[in-house]
Amino acid sequence: GAKDQGADTGETPPAEQVTGTVVTAGSTSVQPLSEELAAAFMDGNSGITVEVQGGGSGQGIKAIQEKIADFGALSRGVKDEEKASVTKEFVIAKDGVAVVVNPESTVQDLSIEQIKKIYTGEIKNWKEVGGEDAPIVVVSREEGSGTRGAFTEITKVAGKNEAGEEVDNTTKDALVQGSTGAVMQTVATTPHTIGYVSLGSLSDTVKAVTVEGVAPSSETVLSGEYKISRPFLYVVGGELSEAAQMYIDFVLSAEGQAIVEESGFISVL
Amino acid sequence: MKQQKELKNIKNTKNVIFYGLIGVLAAVTLASLIIIIGYILVNGMTHINFEFLTQDPKRMGKEGGIFSVIIGTLMVTSVGILIATPIGIAAAIYFTEYSKGGKGVYLIRFFTEILAGIPSIIFGLFGFAFFVIFMGMGWSVLSGGLTLAIMVLPTLIRATEESLKTVPMSYREGSLSLGATKWQTIVRVILPCCRPGILTGLILGIGRAIGETAAVMLTVGGSLRLPTSVFDSTRTMAVHLYVLAAEGLSMEKTYATAALLIFIVLLINTSANLISNKLGGNNGNEI
Amino acid sequence: MVARPQMDHEMSIITNDLLEMTRLVEEAIRLAIKSLTEKDSDLARNIINNDEDIDDLEDAIKDKCLKFLATQQPLAGDLRYMISIMQMVRDLERIGDHCEDIAKYTLRFENEAYMKELIDIPRMAEMAAKMVKNAIDAFVNRDLRLARKVWKADEEVDELFRNIYDELMGMVDQDASKANQSVMFLFIAAHLERIADYATNICEETVFTMEGNYEME
Amino acid sequence: MVARPQMDHEMSIITNDLLEMTRLVEEAIRLAIKSLTEKDSDLARNIINNDEDIDDLEDAIKDKCLKFLATQQPLAGDLRYMISIMQMVRDLERIGDHCEDIAKYTLRFENEAYMKELIDIPRMAEMAAKMVKNAIDAFVNRDLRLARKVWKADEEVDELFRNIYDELMGMVDQDASKANQSVMFLFIAAHLERIADYATNICEETVFTMEGNYEME
Amino acid sequence: MKTYEKIIEKLILICAVTATISVALITLFIFKSGLPVLADYGVFNFIFGTTWSPTNGSYGIFPLIAGTLSVTLGALVIGIPTGIACAVFLAEILPKRWAKAFKSAIELLAGIPSVVYGFFGLVVLVPAIRNFVLPIYKIFHPDASATGFSILAGAVILAIMILPTIVSISENSIAAVPREYKEASLALGANKMETIVRILIPAAKSGILSSIILGMGRAIGETMAVLLITGNMAKVPNGILDPVATLTGTIAMEMGYASPTHQQALFAVGIILFIIIMLLNIFAQLSMRGMGGSTR
Amino acid sequence: METKFEIEKLNLYYGTFQALKEIDMSIYGNKITALIGPSGCGKSTFLRTLNRMNDLIQGVKIDGLIKFDNQDIYGKDYDLIELRKKVGMVFQKPNPFPKTIYENIVYGPKIHGEKNKSTLDHIVERTLKEVALWEEVKDRLHKPALGLSGGQQQRLCIARCLAVEPEVILMDEPTSALDPVATSKIEGLLEELAVKYTIVIVTHNMQQAGRVSDYTSFFLNGKVIETDKTEVIFSNPANKKTEDYITGRFG
Amino acid sequence: METKFEIEKLNLYYGTFQALKEIDMSIYGNKITALIGPSGCGKSTFLRTLNRMNDLIQGVKIDGLIKFDNQDIYGKDYDLIELRKKVGMVFQKPNPFPKTIYENIVYGPKIHGEKNKSTLDHIVERTLKEVALWEEVKDRLHKPALGLSGGQQQRLCIARCLAVEPEVILMDEPTSALDPVATSKIEGLLEELAVKYTIVIVTHNMQQAGRVSDYTSFFLNGKVIETDKTEVIFSNPANKKTEDYITGRFG
Numbered sequence A: 001g002a003k004d005q006g007a008d009t010g011e012t013p014p015a016e017q018v019t020g021t022v023v024t025a026g027s028t029s030v031q032p033l034s035e036e037l038a039a040a041f042m043d044g045n046s047g048i049t050v051e052v053q054g055g056g057s058g059q060g061i062k063a064i065q066e067k068i069a070d071f072g073a074l075s076r077g078v079k080d081e082e083k084a085s086v087t088k089e090f091v092i093a094k095d096g097v098a099v100v101v102n103p104e105s106t107v108q109d110l111s112i113e114q115i116k117k118i119y120t121g122e123i124k125n126w127k128e129v130g131g132e133d134a135p136i137v138v139v140s141r142e143e144g145s146g147t148r149g150a151f152t153e154i155t156k157v158a159g160k161n162e163a164g165e166e167v168d169n170t171t172k173d174a175l176v177q178g179s180t181g182a183v184m185q186t187v188a189t190t191p192h193t194i195g196y197v198s199l200g201s202l203s204d205t206v207k208a209v210t211v212e213g214v215a216p217s218s219e220t221v222l223s224g225e226y227k228i229s230r231p232f233l234y235v236v237g238g239e240l241s242e243a244a245q246m247y248i249d250f251v252l253s254a255e256g257q258a259i260v261e262e263s264g265f266i267s268v269l
Numbered sequence B: 001m002k003q004q005k006e007l008k009n010i011k012n013t014k015n016v017i018f019y020g021l022i023g024v025l026a027a028v029t030l031a032s033l034i035i036i037i038g039y040i041l042v043n044g045m046t047h048i049n050f051e052f053l054t055q056d057p058k059r060m061g062k063e064g065g066i067f068s069v070i071i072g073t074l075m076v077t078s079v080g081i082l083i084a085t086p087i088g089i090a091a092a093i094y095f096t097e098y099s100k101g102g103k104g105v106y107l108i109r110f111f112t113e114i115l116a117g118i119p120s121i122i123f124g125l126f127g128f129a130f131f132v133i134f135m136g137m138g139w140s141v142l143s144g145g146l147t148l149a150i151m152v153l154p155t156l157i158r159a160t161e162e163s164l165k166t167v168p169m170s171y172r173e174g175s176l177s178l179g180a181t182k183w184q185t186i187v188r189v190i191l192p193c194c195r196p197g198i199l200t201g202l203i204l205g206i207g208r209a210i211g212e213t214a215a216v217m218l219t220v221g222g223s224l225r226l227p228t229s230v231f232d233s234t235r236t237m238a239v240h241l242y243v244l245a246a247e248g249l250s251m252e253k254t255y256a257t258a259a260l261l262i263f264i265v266l267l268i269n270t271s272a273n274l275i276s277n278k279l280g281g282n283n284g285n286e287i
Numbered sequence C, D: 001m002v003a004r005p006q007m008d009h010e011m012s013i014i015t016n017d018l019l020e021m022t023r024l025v026e027e028a029i030r031l032a033i034k035s036l037t038e039k040d041s042d043l044a045r046n047i048i049n050n051d052e053d054i055d056d057l058e059d060a061i062k063d064k065c066l067k068f069l070a071t072q073q074p075l076a077g078d079l080r081y082m083i084s085i086m087q088m089v090r091d092l093e094r095i096g097d098h099c100e101d102i103a104k105y106t107l108r109f110e111n112e113a114y115m116k117e118l119i120d121i122p123r124m125a126e127m128a129a130k131m132v133k134n135a136i137d138a139f140v141n142r143d144l145r146l147a148r149k150v151w152k153a154d155e156e157v158d159e160l161f162r163n164i165y166d167e168l169m170g171m172v173d174q175d176a177s178k179a180n181q182s183v184m185f186l187f188i189a190a191h192l193e194r195i196a197d198y199a200t201n202i203c204e205e206t207v208f209t210m211e212g213n214y215e216m217e
Numbered sequence E: 001m002k003t004y005e006k007i008i009e010k011l012i013l014i015c016a017v018t019a020t021i022s023v024a025l026i027t028l029f030i031f032k033s034g035l036p037v038l039a040d041y042g043v044f045n046f047i048f049g050t051t052w053s054p055t056n057g058s059y060g061i062f063p064l065i066a067g068t069l070s071v072t073l074g075a076l077v078i079g080i081p082t083g084i085a086c087a088v089f090l091a092e093i094l095p096k097r098w099a100k101a102f103k104s105a106i107e108l109l110a111g112i113p114s115v116v117y118g119f120f121g122l123v124v125l126v127p128a129i130r131n132f133v134l135p136i137y138k139i140f141h142p143d144a145s146a147t148g149f150s151i152l153a154g155a156v157i158l159a160i161m162i163l164p165t166i167v168s169i170s171e172n173s174i175a176a177v178p179r180e181y182k183e184a185s186l187a188l189g190a191n192k193m194e195t196i197v198r199i200l201i202p203a204a205k206s207g208i209l210s211s212i213i214l215g216m217g218r219a220i221g222e223t224m225a226v227l228l229i230t231g232n233m234a235k236v237p238n239g240i241l242d243p244v245a246t247l248t249g250t251i252a253m254e255m256g257y258a259s260p261t262h263q264q265a266l267f268a269v270g271i272i273l274f275i276i277i278m279l280l281n282i283f284a285q286l287s288m289r290g291m292g293g294s295t296r
Numbered sequence F, G: 001m002e003t004k005f006e007i008e009k010l011n012l013y014y015g016t017f018q019a020l021k022e023i024d025m026s027i028y029g030n031k032i033t034a035l036i037g038p039s040g041c042g043k044s045t046f047l048r049t050l051n052r053m054n055d056l057i058q059g060v061k062i063d064g065l066i067k068f069d070n071q072d073i074y075g076k077d078y079d080l081i082e083l084r085k086k087v088g089m090v091f092q093k094p095n096p097f098p099k100t101i102y103e104n105i106v107y108g109p110k111i112h113g114e115k116n117k118s119t120l121d122h123i124v125e126r127t128l129k130e131v132a133l134w135e136e137v138k139d140r141l142h143k144p145a146l147g148l149s150g151g152q153q154q155r156l157c158i159a160r161c162l163a164v165e166p167e168v169i170l171m172d173e174p175t176s177a178l179d180p181v182a183t184s185k186i187e188g189l190l191e192e193l194a195v196k197y198t199i200v201i202v203t204h205n206m207q208q209a210g211r212v213s214d215y216t217s218f219f220l221n222g223k224v225i226e227t228d229k230t231e232v233i234f235s236n237p238a239n240k241k242t243e244d245y246i247t248g249r250f251g
């Protein structure tokens, strides 16, 4: 565990009460959810402090490697090169990735193929997908983003090349924004844009299109109708402390998963 | 005579263009200032209220206030400044009063200049790699404070040095010729003359520290908890603002936080001006 | 606060020296005549010896003035004052020389009885001595009126000299044997007349010091 | 580059004035004796009138010196030079006065034949005139040797004066009717002796200017 | 007495080398993390490669360098004349009272956190460029299209951010030009404009230059503001309305999510940035020293 | 004797403080006029009214008449630039521009429209000769002026002033920052310049006023106490206050 | 007459440049010694060797002997602080610390360990009276010293120097930044101070050297050309170079 000085804060705990600090760190997409979970957990376990850090998925891995966090939060799968430092991973929730366009856009639905062509730069004009005659402005997330990873993988924007290497073919002409909020802001204010954001953060400043006729929602993701989704992971580098174990137990419990749903994400139960 | 008149006409036209251009550019500068600050304040002030100031953030800041963030900001900034100030002043004293020239000092000075130019993101990377991990301090107020301290050090050194340099040589001579030692001279005569300069440096440093995002995010972490010691992780207003904006959590809170941040910077600047005006009367530069 | 203590101090030293010199000179005049009337050879010899003191004092004062001019660089009134003093002490010194000359006459006639009682010459001497004293006093006290009075007094001395001249020449005409003594008395009177002249010159210096020119009327 | 053009310029003006004054005075001595020997009353009267020129020149030079001291504030050699000039012109002026006096004697004896041919007195006058000229030349040319020579020459003049005195007194003893003229000649000789004295004083000034003291030997 | 003075001197020396030690540590840590990638990938390929696609194993940062330089250059082009004009206005034209208020207002700009600028740029400037600048631009390049995320947006925001630096240092050095120069010029019959252009500005040039270099440093190093508004498109730009990615922006944006190798690549970008800043500093110091001779 | 400046009943106020009081004065052509007086008596202020340098200072109010060549320089139509060309100024501290020697001198002529290179060369040579600096600097005309010694700098400033062919040169304590040797060079120069130019010089150094000037004005508390020929002022001033001041009895 | 300083064969080098050459000189107690000479001749350098202020400058090399009260001040064991206490210094530009008048004066005594308030008060009063400033400032002792006029400031600096009870006071052109009235006040003061203190003063102002000093040394190119009583130096110097310098024929 990272920190345990939390043990002597607060009033003297009952003899059987577990005390300590649990640190989670990593993806900022997971962070809001972690906050909710932590708050709920701490309400019931006054002896344990759960500290929620952001930093990004990469930082999450690094944090467990360096043992400054108990859990690394990832909004993407564990990469091959990271596998070595991860001893255990928990899927704590699922998140749909909504494809969004500028509210003024007339396009309602896109197929996965269309999305792929748009993002690889093959389709450059909205009229090719049934929209107005205007160039498509592609908005993407940065290299390494969990959202981007899930999105490109599912839409086949990324895939193995002939040499068998994983290649991300996202067009070089995409605007890149570093966060969900920035993508939404961009898509909301810039005409002719298309982007993708975490379902949990979706708001009506942008218009979510249906993918292959399915609108993104918890239900459609859960049912598998909506194709573009990714898991939220907690990964662990070594042995879990007692407090950490209690926390992960809580997260995976029904109580915890209820909170996941409340927060707009999809329960793994 | 005719030539004279021509010359005069040319000069008049030139004058008009010249002053026109300067006026326009100055107006543009002022306008951008007013627009930016005005925009933020107008959008944000309405959302600043008692609750916002006294409640902790809830749901990642979507709801609630920013109390813990304010405290976090204060702590991180204070730690940074408290560490940097004595070191910065001492270093400046070394450069102006003790160093005897030569390659070594030139190098030290050069590196100090370099430090000033290093982008904050690199400080962040360094702070994370060094304080957070290597020194095992974890994400904490202390890690952030130390990183900020290094960051504002050149600012402080430079400001202090500049004001040390404005202390007339004659004060030093005056003191030494009375039989004072070098250190006595520095403490009793030179430093008191530099108070406004050092203060200015301090304010600049505080400004830089408060406004810093990248370096702080990587070293202090992003915990929304109310920190109880310097070993706790917390979040500063700038980081909070960044997260709010980046994750698009709540426009309202984003504006409110930005407005508050600007307000605080404003407050610091004004009070610094007031203080330095007051100290100014005692300043040696005036003769 | 006095802004120039050193300057004033040095000026007063020089002024005192001047007064001292005046005293010596005045005394020399009186004693010279006394030695003459009383045929006091010792006194006469004394005077001749003492003239050196006066000469030395002149040199000392001039030296001080020079150094004062060199180091204090006086201007306007102060400058004129110093210049006047340098001129005056030269005159005073010459008065001293005249006294010495008179004393020498005393010695020359040491063993001869005077052909007549001396009345006018001592009177003239007294007048001259007074004039010298007053002239210097006028200078030192910046007393223009006194200076002008002294200057006027010279006319009386001249008158007296003319009388003496006529009287003495008359005596020579009557008795050639008295020629030698007469000529001597004549010379003495001429010396005294010259002394009075110097006194008037001193008065002119006073006017110069105070007004910057030599206009006496 | 000359660092003090103004100063040097003014000094040379004053020096020229001094030379001019010397010329006038020298001429006055010669002419006074000429008027005497040739019984030229007109010339005598001229001399008396012209003395004013000398007086004026003295005032002018002194005024220039004063202004020079006030505005240029000379030091060391320059200062001594100026002071010496101020002293000298006073002496020159007095020499002028003596000439005037001599001329007055000429007038007094206008209608009388001289009791004897004048030989020693013109010689003495010539000597005195030369001495004055040489003294000033020595000063202006900073010629110490010449100054000392002039100073020495005074002894000859004194010697001559003593001769004249004895001769004339002898004549009076022999012939009382000559007393008047004799006394006059005696006075004239005394005047000349005095002139020579002034010349020696001028020489002393030269030594002072150059050496800073009055030591003649 | 003597000994305690000696101890103090040593302590102070230690403080003085703190900065140096920090630089050394920073260098050490950054190079340690970044060098492997540089070594593997090749410095030349790294710097001059035109594809930045870490997921695909392409680490060519040339587009990033181009982006950084173009944004910085743009900021300087806008910021220098504006800043100097402003400095002249403050130092020479505006009455003292007003100038003081104006100057502290401008210094306020320096205190505003860069996130705020970025945020402002994102919500105000980018749309403004799209809506107002693009139409004008289209007059000359009819087939241009742009979103507003651009060099121009970055340049404008950076220009505003470096203005306080340029204005306040330039103003100080113009005000520090001895009054005598100004008076001498006026006394020769020059008018105020001539005096400003021919005397004041040349005399203050070393201060102005250092303000520019400092501003440039800030522009290059600026992270958060640029990140939000330049579009972060790792492509060598063709025009001022093209989006670009910058060195710092890329590091900041990608570091959080990067896989270990990717992170190393980002550290390598840090090395390049570091070297650029170093060179700039050396250049600044040299040029300031060169100028030092001709001013008092 | 030609009268260059005729000043009548001049009053000058800095805000409410009256710095010059009812000044009446004439300044004569081709003469050197010295202004002396204790610190703060208004010498510099007076000097700077003569080429209207006081215009630069905020809150300065002037009444009275200053006629230069019989024209009221504070008159409405008076050409300020022309005045400053004709009435040059040399300052207390040598203040060559941080340019080359050559550039310093041609600054004025260039401002006034002279572009011809050979004319400019000629001006440089002429003025440097006038200030007796030519021999010293002719081989380094294109070196920075700030490399010259203080005294040379001051002579350069005078040359720079001469380059616009002024009629009058105002000098405010031009040698107070120089050592005696440099000072006496400048003083020597002044007398030569007075042949062609009219010079007004403020000086704290009484000896200097004495040495170089033809006329001297004594200022006290904003008033002119006495103006007269210099030699008279220094040997025999009419006013007691003047005498007290120059003999150091003052204060 | 007591000899305070005895200087023998003093040479001083700034790096390779020799600024003082074989200086032999005695400085007498309770006398005022003036150092004159053209700029750069080494006056200040010499003065500053006397209290070792040159130690502050890099690359200064000294050989020869300087004895103060018969002790070699450059000797190994010599206490520098003690020397500077005994040999005070007053500078060209008045340099009061930006503190109150009172604080300026007690600065030295406090540095040297005096803490007693009434003793300090006493020192303030005594020294201010010594410099004839008491009456002028006694009601504003706790006001900033920089509010004083230049002349008052310089007197304050002298008082500050007196407060540590020096035996010698070195003054480097102490009045060159002051106007004549302030200057003559300081000059007047010097003579009074010479009763208790030994004073060495560098001055560019020959008149000043003449007015105030007992002895004058003429420096030229780092050498002492002539030292003598002041009146002799000014009325009849022995060396031609001295005369040329003081009569302005120099250069």
Ligand SMILES: Nc1ncnc2c1ncn2[C@@H]1O[C@H](COP(=O)(O)OP(=O)(O)OP(=O)(O)O)[C@@H](O)[C@H]1O
Pocket: F014, F017, F019, F037, F038, F039, F040, F041, F042, F043, F044, F045, F046, F057, F204, G179
């Ligand atoms: N800009 C100004 N504002 C207000 N008062 C001023 C200003 N300039 C000068 N004064 C005042 O006007 C008076 C005359 O000043 P001025 O500079 O003319 O004096 P000065 O005779 O030149 O003195 P100094 O010899 O010290 O140069 C002084 O009392 C001064 O304080």
Ligand SMILES: Nc1ncnc2c1ncn2[C@@H]1O[C@H](COP(=O)(O)OP(=O)(O)OP(=O)(O)O)[C@@H](O)[C@H]1O
Pocket: F179, G014, G017, G019, G037, G038, G039, G040, G041, G042, G043, G044, G045, G046, G057, G204
């Ligand atoms: N720190 C130094 N390094 C090198 N040379 C120096 C230094 N200080 C002075 N000098 C040189 O030493 C010489 C003597 O300088 P010093 O300051 O003693 O002269 P000064 O007689 O006081 O001149 P001034 O009258 O201008 O004050 C000069 O030639 C000067 O250039």
Ligand SMILES: [Mg+2]
Pocket: F043, F044, F045, F172, F202
């Ligand atoms: Mg002035």
Ligand SMILES: [Mg+2]
Pocket: G043, G044, G045, G172, G202
């Ligand atoms: Mg010096």
Ligand SMILES: O=P([O-])([O-])[O-]
Pocket: A027, A028, A029, A030, A057, A075, A076, A141, A144, A145, A146, A147, A148, A179, A180, E257
């Ligand atoms: O890692 P993400 O921020 O894209 O979820």
